[in-house]
Amino acid sequence: MAGILDTVNQRTQMVGQNRLELLMFRLGAKQRFGINVFKVREVLQCPPLTALPKRKSSIRGVAHIRGQTLSVIDLRQAMGGRPTEDVTNCFIIITEYNRSVQGFLVHSVDRIVNCNWEDIQPPPKGAGRASYLTAVTEVDGEMVEMLDVEKILDEISPTNAVASADAYQGTESLKKDRVLLIADDSSVARAQIKRALEPLGIPLELVKDGRQGLDYLRDMAEQCQKSITEQVCLLISDVEMPEMDGYTLTAEIRANPKLKDLQVILHTSLSGVFNQAMVQKVGANKFIAKFDPDELANAVKESLMIEAG
Template identity: 35%
Template sequence: MKSENHSEILLESGTNELEVIVFKIGQETFGINVMKVREIIQPPPLTKMPNSHAFVEGVVRLREEVIPVVDVAKALRFPPSANPGHDKYIVAELNQQKVAFHVHSVSMIHRISWEQIEKPAELSQGLEGSTIGVVKMDEQMVLLLDYEKLVADISPQSSIHVDKLKVLGTRERSLKKIIVVEDSPILRKQLEHTLTESGYADLRFFENGQDAWLFLDQLASNDHVQGYVNLMITDLEMPKMDGHHLTKKIKSSQELKGIPVIIFSSLISGDLKHKGEVVGADAQVSKPDIANLVQKIDQLIL
């Protein structure tokens, strides 16, 4: 399932645009970044697994790979499908693993700008913080779920944990100043804890690329970059401004281009890794490899 612009968007870098596959759970409309999606299939025979998570229906075999199936409706506390014959599996890859999301129907692909995506207010967010963005599309509101959080809730070992730093051994405290750009509140807390444990405690967090850019641009205009920022870590998928566009703006700025930028995302593979290279990222690390992230920081600023 591809749009006519699919090949074009893969070749572009730092456009602050994405393509979203729109699907339904009950009467509600949701979207998922096409870069997460490997294929959309009819539900094949399912094998139940004993003692599995309540949201995991079982596993399916696709070309010799065994992939868990997540019932998105159950995860969101929605009723089961009223028309199971229309159901689809969205096979996605994130956090270095594949998972099939069981949805009730799939409609089409839309190309949009990250600027169109609004962060939901806390009172309207619902779904226990599982929604990271809302976009108005064709007179309907499309919710973007935090798929990494959904997978991490089911498989905690796939998330960021301080125990993964043990391979680095004993470390000294650093005075280097790091900016972290991450829209997920849970991941911000995890990164704060793990980076502090690794010795990097002078951290400033931003929840989207636009806010981080405004801060950096102000520093640049006042000639205050030196001493305020030694390195930046950025996610890719964020409302208002994504990580590729943010990186491109930094590396295009005479005053800011010397700041090392590490892209830390669940989408570091293939075409997206190439796009990160094109916009000038100094390093790219796939979530949740926190030990590799710290090693890259060490290499770039120590």
């Protein structure tokens, strides 16, 4: 037990400090990519793959690892590149995203680096709508790109982002004159959340990262006599975002007298074992793993009822 607690403490030391660890990898000989270590379960040499009938071409097959059968996605092909030819010398990064576990086939894995979210920037504006990037940073003088994995997974297996009618029951009497703020760097995730929550009839404001979210709240607080809750009823924030992550955003909210009463739901594809300790440390009200529209709608309804007393 002591060893487990030590590990939790080591991981959570960065929480609220706007820092993260990146596992760097390559899909070819040149460009480097990065993935948050919190999303990585294991990295291993690519095992034998079993092909599946009627599969998406980017799914190279399934692998049997430690008693579990995992789909293995050719990450380069999923982004529109050439299929990886010789998988025997490649690696798979086993990840947990949005309540599912999958393997990403990559050419090679470099190392883990400790970064600051302030040094991780949104992708260049010229990247266009077809871009699979959510952020870029620089390590050792070389650009490292962070991928919109939610977009990649949604293209392979689209998510039904509409909640059931039961999830919206009981909201008729709630006040709907205040904004619900959503902060998420993934365009796919923002669209999913918007579709899931629009039937509630609450005005939605969408921003792309924690820095934009904090600036928005500070501006709104200037218009308030007492508390931000006069203008904003709830914040739903992703955790991984360039410039300022969701943990730091929550910690900044709790430290600000005008913002501290705002309810915060952290809504993220991070679903590992350390999340509860992180949520408690920064003072979020609730943590939800992406993406279940019913659970999200119910959590919003519950939060608004608590906030309304």
